[in-house]
Structures are given as structure tokens and as C-alpha cells.
Amino acid sequence: xxxxxxxxxxxxxxxxxxxxxxxxxxxxxxxxxxxxxxxxxxxxxxxxxxxxxxxxxxxxxxxxxxxxxxxxxxxxxxxxxxxxxxxxxxxxxxxxxxxxxxxxxxxxxxxxxxxxxxxxxxxxxxxxxxxxxxxxxxxxxxxxxxxxxxxxxxxxxxxxxxxxxxxxxxxxxxxxxxxxxxxxxxxxxxxxxxxxxxxxxxxxxxxxxxxxxxxxxxxxxxxxxxxxxxxxxxxxxxxxxxxxxxxxxxxxxxxxxxxxxxxxxxxxxxxxxxxxxxxxxxxxxxxxxxxxxxxxxxxxxxxxxxxx
Numbered sequence: 001x002x003x004x005x006x007x008x009x010x011x012x013x014x015x016x017x018x019x020x021x022x023x024x025x026x027x028x029x030x031x032x033x034x035x036x037x038x039x040x041x042x043x044x045x046x047x048x049x050x051x052x053x054x055x056x057x058x059x060x061x062x063x064x065x066x067x068x069x070x071x072x073x074x075x076x077x078x079x080x081x082x083x084x085x086x087x088x089x090x091x092x093x094x095x096x097x098x099x100x101x102x103x104x105x106x107x108x109x110x111x112x113x114x115x116x117x118x119x120x121x122x123x124x125x126x127x128x129x130x131x132x133x134x135x136x137x138x139x140x141x142x143x144x145x146x147x148x149x150x151x152x153x154x155x156x157x158x159x160x161x162x163x164x165x166x167x168x169x170x171x172x173x174x175x176x177x178x179x180x181x182x183x184x185x186x187x188x189x190x191x192x193x194x195x196x197x198x199x200x201x202x203x204x205x206x207x208x209x210x211x212x213x214x215x216x217x218x219x220x221x222x223x224x225x226x227x228x229x230x231x232x233x234x235x236x237x238x239x240x241x242x243x244x245x246x247x248x249x250x251x252x253x254x255x256x257x258x259x260x261x262x263x264x265x266x267x268x269x270x271x272x273x274x275x276x277x278x279x280x281x282x283x284x285x286x287x288x289x290x291x292x293x294x295x296x297x298x299x300x301x302x303x304x305x306x307x308x
Contacts, residue, residue, distance in 0.1 A: 005053065012052060015043035015105075016066040025080045033125040034080050037111040040087075042066045044094055045103040059100045069093065083108040084136045084150060084209035085202075091140035092199055103141050109153070110134040131156065134213050135191075144199045150209065151191035152217055157224050158185040161284075162231040181284060183267040184234055190220060192248065192258040193302075216248055216255070223247045237264050237297045245301040257302030264295030 002011040019040040026033050044066075050056035073090055081089075091104035112130030116123045132155040139147040166178035196202045203209075223244045226232025234240040245258050267287040272279040280286055 003049070005049070010049070010052075012049070013043050013045050014048075014060070014063065015041065016063040017041045019067050019070045021070050021074050023074045023077065025078075031124055035113055035127060036080075036083070037113060038083060038086070039109045039111070040070050040090070041107040042070075042090065042094070043105040043107075044098075044101050045105075046098070046100040047102065048100055061094070061098055061101065066094075079206065082207055082209040082213075083110045083134055084138065084148060087136050087138035088140065088146070088148070088199055088202065091138045095140055095142045101142070103139065105137065105139050107137045108135065110136075132217070134210075136209070140199060146196055146199050146202070148194045148196055148202070149191055150194070150213060151189070152213070152220075153189055155188040155190070155217065155220070156185075157188065157221065158183065159225060159231065159234075162226070163234040165236055183287060184237070184240075185265040185267060186237065186262040187265065188220060188224075188244075189261040190216070190258065191260075192216065193256050195254050195256040212252065212254075216252065219247050219251050220244050220260075237262055237295065238299070241297060241299055242301070245299065249301060249303065257300060259298070259300035261296075261298040264297060266290045266294060 002009040004010070019042070020037070021040060022035060022037040024033055024035050044061060046059065046061065048057075048059040048061075050058070051060050070090065073086070073093065077086065077089075087106040087108050091106045094101050094104040110133060112133055113127040114130045116126045116128050118126065133153040135151040135153055137149045160183050161181065163182050163184035164178075164180035165176075165182065166180060168174075168176075194202075223232075224240060241260050241262050245260055248258050249255055267289050269282040269284075270280055270286040270288050271282045
């Protein structure tokens, strides 16, 4: 919040970015291991204006202290927990432990380590790196008020048929032909806000938010592709995006709103000719994959009176 300072409007915050921490948990017999790797960012809104105006640092929480707190709190977590729960735990600490801190904002990006299988059996302590990333942001006020968002980054999906684009505006600059047969590829970025409004109202079930993340990802993917045999036709990225967002809100009542970004990553038909004739005649089979330029499509969907 801005405040009046020497005739000016002044607002400030400080924090620590990109604190990397990995945490391993083991079952009681020590046989099965679980691992997470998190990139943590902390931003504090606090009453430390004297450090800006009067060279007085007595109200500042040092950013090095913030970094050390991440490791200390990770050590204190004797049971495996979700990125959301760890973000809330950190934010609650900063707002309750320091009288100067009015709001704490903690962002976490989870690296997707996945348990491997060997000879058809899950490995007890072996993991491989996946692709899409689980993200979360917890904003906690000293009163205990909470705003919690989670998301997915880098969910790459592609289908080789059941997609088209036609009937769009045409003018003198338009060369794109109508089609009912094309490849559809995108890299989904999703962000959803939970309806919980205080730190005391969140579910106490272990790994609730991790399970919810996996469930939402599954709904997004299933809606994009449709049934295994028949699929589902996509008349545009816009239409598919809306169906994915709507399916998420319909399925999960504790999701207040969702935002999706889905760039249209083009696979261009290849036709090659020379003076002697055609070398490659396109028949929905040979494509040139591209990543730029690409279409940019995004939208948000929320329940009434909900803001992302």
C-alpha cells in the first residue's frame, strides 16, 4: 500500500528470489524415498520505511535471513507436503514472527522429478526429470487472510488431426486458407485461484493440493484430446481453451477462477517443387515444425464475484 512520504506517494517491498531447495523424505523403514525440488521466491510488505528515509535498518528482515528460513523450515517438515502447504507455512512464519511484516508473498516453482520404474516396478529411490512444472503463490496477511493460486507451466500437447480453422475475417492481407484438417499443438500455461480465504480454512488432508494439481492437469489434457478412439474436433484454439477452462471449474468446486494461455504452435505443410516438378506433395503427412512466430490465445474464466 502506498503512503505519503515528503509529498510523494511511496510504496515498497523487499525479498529473496530463486532460493533453491531440495527435500528428501523416507518411509519409517528407510526403504522408499520421496523428493521435491523447489525454487522459492519471497516478497515481504513491511513497515521498514526508515531504511529508505533515515538510513535506519532496524526494521528490515535481511534477505539472507529469508533464504536461511527456507532451509530451516524445510528441515522442520518431518512429513512430505505440497508446494502450496510449504508456501503457506513460510508466509505464515514471516507475518507472525516479525511484527514489521504485514503481508508475505511466497512463490514456488516445483521441478518435476518423477519416480522411475525398472522391470515394471517403481524404484525406491530413483527419479527422472519430467516436463511441465507445478507453480504456486501464497499471499498471507497478518490477519490470516489468504489468497492462494496454483498453476502449470510448460504443458506441451499436440494432436495430428481433429482440428480446423475457418470462417475468420478476410481482407486484402489474408492469405491463410480455411481448413478442417490440421495439426494442433500448444504449450499450456494454466493458473487457477482457490476459493479459500484464510489460512485456517485450507484442507488438512496431506498432499491435498498436490492431488488437486494432478487432477486439474488430467482434466485439461483429457478435454484437449477427447476420447482415446474418437478424439474431439477443435474448431479453434479459442474454443478448445474455453472447454478446458469450463471443464476445470465444473469439476472442482474449490477452484474460483482459472486462466489459460495457449499459443498456437504451427506445423506448416511442406510442398517442394523444382523446375523438373514436385518433389514433395503435401498429403497431411510432412510438416515443418515452427515455434515462432506463433498465435497467442489466452482467456480467464471465473465464477460470479471471483477475481483471478
